[in-house]
Amino acid sequence: QKEVEQDPGPLSVPEGAIVSLNCTYSNSAFQYFMWYRQYSRKGPELLMYTYSSGNKEDGRFTAQVDKSSKYISLFIRDSQPSDSATYLCAMTYVGAGGYNKLIFGAGTRLAVHP
């Protein structure tokens, strides 16, 4: 079993739809929870990060963490064709040397069609 599970999709939605992306994890030692967006042939771009359970909103994006269920979500409201990308969840753990390392989910490919 992988430490971070994420449905790879692809997920196809019409423009304006609400998108829900999810990850589950097994390691309760994970500290920070992040969502990255990666366009084709580009490096990941940090969208949101959270630490505690609950919701965090930034524009059209809402990140949700439920530590008791080991479940995180990213919601995208009023989705746009420009949101079409791969969305990667990531979690930090303390590696050797005492600094945080990232472990990524497989990434969900999202396509928003006009």
Next chain:
Amino acid sequence: GAVVSQHPSRVICKSGTSVKIECRSLDFQATTMFWYRQFPKQSLMLMATSNEGSKATYEQGVEKDKFLINHASLTLSTLTVTSAHPEDSSFYICSARDPGPSTDTQYFGPGTRLTVL
């Protein structure tokens, strides 16, 4: 936001040659940088952690003699793929850790696509 650059963005080389990839943090000092590899339609896999002024720490299964990492300054880390072979063809991405006041996040470069013929 923090900006990380990589050079080159794309490289094609013959089997047996060595290739150097540079990773720079442009607007902050990064004592720690990370190197990842990403195969098509797969997620990022951490290869090694690069610390300024000390030896890199490699993840299990990554050959340190094949993937040489040098982090000589607070803004530059290099990854050299030595004696590259076709199976080394991949998308290599670096990130730089920005230990801000309340977060400990990584900012990623745009990636380098390596093709070994």
